[in-house]
Amino acid sequence: MIGQKTKKLTTFTLSRRRAFTGLLFVSPFIVGFVWFYLRGIIMSIQFSLSDMTTQGLGYSLEYVGLKNYRYAFFEHPGFRQTLTSSVVDMVIDVPLIIFFSLFIAIILNQKFRGRTVARAIFFLPVLLNSPLINGVLTDVRNMMIGGVTATPSTMTEEATSVGIGVSYYVELLGDIALPNNILGYIVDAVARINSIVTSSGVQIIIFLAALQSIAPSLYEVAKIEGATPYETFWKITFPMVSPLIVTNMVYTVVDSFQRSGVLDFVYTTMFGIDNSYQMGAVYSLVSMVAVCGILLIATTAVSKRTFYQN
Amino acid sequence: MSYFAGKIVKLKALREDTRFQNEARRAVRSGRELLAAIFRLVLIVGISYVILGPMIGIVASSFFSNSDKLSPVVYLIPQNPTLQRYIRAYQLLDYWKVLGSMLVYVVTLTLIQIAVCSLVGYGFARFQFPLKKFLFACVIIVIVIPLHSIMLPLYMTFRQFDPLGLMTLFAGGPINLMTRTAPMYIMTIFGCGLRSGLYIYIFNQFFRGLPKEIEEAAFVDGAGTFYTFLRVMIPNAMPSIITVAIFSLVWQYNDIFYANLFNISNNVIISKKLNTLNLSLAGPPDQILDPGIRALYVYAGIILMILPMILIYVILQKRFIEGVERSGIVG
Incomplete structure (x- = not known):
């Protein structure tokens, strides 16, 4: 049986044979995609275009055209706002997280005492990223800031009486003629330090793996040729890491979207008070299209500058 | 002067x-x-x-005793530390049994993820075939799509599991796979498990970054495609394999979405078991009515839950560093 198969294959040209092998490698994914995702997406589109009534395990659909979409965009009070604020958050977060995680990965890749511990700590937010633990963590964070007895109001009173005003420093920076939009971005970034740190664990690990896969001989050559550390970074480290920048960008966009309000919105629409699956399908499809669009723009912009071996 | x-x-x-x-x-x-x-x-x-x-x-x-919790002067350092929280959480979680079945579930899924996703990623990285770009776009869709949107279709697929009518043929009707771990395994084998799209993407990027020469050398020496993949590409991809292994272990361990969707038993999913802790403490025989005190037990439970993950991470991390030497593309 197998012998026959190979005999048949040898009549192929090399490229056709390679194409066949390639398809063989990819085939599990194709089956899974068609079975679970394609079918699921088609059904979701169906739901989004109809009125749905459930009875027991089954359901019945009545085609209503774009009515649900029209409702989402023109009548629903919160949807557009949630969507735009999530997109804006994402645009601010993504570059910050990428730079921060590359920076941290480079630092963690250096040799120093306690490196293993530091790496474990930076990965901790990923270990703790479960809905239950996240809820508990927010409570405990508040407790840690306020102490057990301090209430939020006494905290702010103290802060103002000591004279720590963030706005003072912001104005100071404004006085040295920093453009307002850059200033706003910086202030935003500082305010987001917590969320940036906790959501860049994965990216740090991916960058670390990339940094470690760079052949040491490349650095040796650069050293012998007299390259400065600055040149070494831009001529070796950065190009070798660049394919993973795209990966990280994809991950960060998706992750920041999943942390944003849109998914909660979808979830509450489907299973909350509304309990309307068709509207949930509309929201999730629209948000999916939005994320795909952003990814398409971002990755095409970055991949042009990416270095691949082949 | x-x-x-x-x-x-x-x-x-x-x-x-x-x-x-x-x-x-x-x-x-x-x-x-x-x-x-x-x-x-x-x-x-x-x-x-x-x-x-x-x-x-x-x-x-988690070491606070009741008096520490209620005392306004205690901050972080308990006056009367107690291990009571850990002991009770350990009993209520049925720790070793649940942890054991959880680890079996998570580790087997991770191994399947690595096998399937590295194959698929390699296929995308090194072969030219029709519709390749379209199929890779499908991988991106798998990464991007909010899982809520295919939730109901997925539920229906596994509630009345009948692929191509095979089940009707052999078992006399569609079977119900709810409350079992089978749906997760089936999805993972077909490259659609928890975040499989991302792993495919990582492997793809990694294999694309490896130089083609090593494969060509193997090919010239007469190695078949699968042999090359197993013996040449996989050892070179060790850093990315460890990366995917860590992610898959951790996310599968923390996953609650699929666990809830397929209604997998509390005795397999430790985070679901932890969720029940608060409720069971309120009832008999404990009858703890103060939610603040109950939270202390939950804290201890959380520590017990994440401890094995931290251990696994620290162990794998050493291999992660060793991966550097083994990835020796040159020399």
């Missing part, structure tokens, strides 16, 4: 002395290194605190 003139001459002599120059340069270099080290230390300690702060709170609180 002459005193200063003498000094200046001495300084000039010093400047011309090569030994002094070397030493000065060395001092500057070590000073710069020290500065870098201090900067690194401050940065790492600062950011670590942002991450560890709440964790310290949880660990400290």
Whole structure:
């Protein structure tokens, strides 16, 4: 049986044979995609275009055209706002997280005492990223800031009486003629330090793996040729890491979207008070299209500058 | 005057002395290194605190006795530390049994993920076939799509599991796979498990980054495609395999979405078991009515839950570093 198969294959040209092998490698994914995702997406589109009534395990659909979409965009009070604020958050977060995680990965890749511990700590937010633990963590964070007895109001009173005003420093920076939009971005970034740190664990690990896969001989050559550390970074480290920048960008966009309000919105629409699956399908499809669009723009912009071996 | 003139001459002599120059340069270099080290230390300690702060709170609180919890003067360091929280959480979680079945579930799924996703990623990275771009776009869709949107279709697929009518043929009707772990295994085998799209993407990027020459050498030496993949590409991809292994272990361990969707038993999913902790403490025989005190048990439960993951991560991380040497593309 197998012998026959190979005999048949040898009549192929090399490229056709390679194409066949390639398809063989990819085939599990194709089956899974068609079975679970394609079918699921088609059904979701169906739901989004109809009125749905459930009875027991089954359901019945009545085609209503774009009515649900029209409702989402023109009548629903919160949807557009949630969507735009999530997109804006994402645009601010993504570059910050990428730079921060590359920076941290480079630092963690250096040799120093306690490196293993530091790496474990930076990965901790990923270990703790479960809905239950996240809820508990927010409570405990508040407790840690306020102490057990301090209430939020006494905290702010103290802060103002000591004279720590963030706005003072912001104005100071404004006085040295920093453009307002850059200033706003910086202030935003500082305010987001917590969320940036906790959501860049994965990216740090991916960058670390990339940094470690760079052949040491490349650095040796650069050293012998007299390259400065600055040149070494831009001529070796950065190009070798660049394919993973795209990966990280994809991950960060998706992750920041999943942390944003849109998914909660979808979830509450489907299973909350509304309990309307068709509207949930509309929201999730629209948000999916939005994320795909952003990814398409971002990755095409970055991949042009990416270095691949082949 | 002459005193200063003498000094200046001495300084000039010093400047011309090569030994002094070397030493000065060395001092500057070590000073710069020290500065870098201090900067690194401050940065790492600062950011670590942002991450560890709440964790310290949880660990400290889990040792609180009732009086510590209620006392206004106790902050982080308990006056009467107790292990009671851990003991009760350990009993209620049925720790070793649940943890054991959880680890079997998670580890087997991770192995399947690595096998399937590396195959698919390699297929995308190195072969040209029709519709390749379209199929890769499908991988992106799998990464991007909010899972809620295919939730109901997925539920229906596995509630009445009947692929191509095979089940009707052999078992006489569709079977119900709810409350079992089977749906997760089926989805993972077909490259659609928890975040499989991302793993495919990582492997794809990694294989694309490896030089083609090593494969061509294997091909010229007469190795078949699968043999090349197993013996040449996989050993080279060790860093990415460890990366995917860590992610898959951790996310599968923390996953609650699929666990809820397929209604997998509490005795397999430890985070679901942990969710029931709060409720069972309120009822008999414990009858703890203060939610603040109940939270202390939950803290202990959380520590018990994440401990194995931290252990696995620390162990794998060593291999992660070893991966560097094994990834030796050159020499």
